[in-house]
Amino acid sequence: MAEHYSSFERGGRRWLFQRLTAVFLIGVLAFHFVLLHFVNHAAEVSFAGTNIRMSQIGYFATMWLFLVTATFHGVNGVYNALVNMGISGTRKRVVGGVLALAGVLLVVQGTRVAIAMTNLI
Template sequence: MAERYSSFTPGGTAWFLQRVTAAFLIVVLAFHFFLLHFVNHASEVTLLGTQQRMDHIGYFLTMVLFLVAGAFHGVNGVYNALVNQGLSGTPKKVVLAVLSLAGLALVAQGTYVALVMAEMI
């Protein structure tokens, strides 16, 4: 029988954050779908409505945390999947750097859009 291998150290920080962000994403994604697909139907979602929702600090912070959690969860998951497939050495460092930069760029751009939508800049 094959041994189970995971690049996550059980109980480690990355392992813990992957699970915390997963739980957070499930809850916030459910909220997002409920609000934007059941309370407001897709045809009713407008730029003005988005700006009005982003004016509420609780909604704004939730969406920014949603962005950060999603970016971390995705980047960390892809990186660890590649490590589990045998990525090592210099390619591992390059992939980590590229994924980290891509994640930071995504968070920066998403935060900028959120700030514009909230008319904070």
């Protein structure tokens, strides 16, 4: 029988956060598809409409949480895939640092764009 191997520690926080972010992402993606593909058809989506939606604090907060959650889920998933492939030592630390920096930069730039799309500030 095949041996089970995972870079996640059983019962660890990263394992739990990977699963929780997946559940959150499924829910927010469903919300996105219903709102922007069924309620408002693609041809009706405009910059002005986006500005109106993003100016609602609840929508803005949901989209910002979507950004942060998707970034964590993706970065954590890539890191753990590389660890499962056998990366270790200095390479593991460098990859972890590069991915963490990329994640922070993505969240910062995404936040800047989200704020620019609002009338909140």
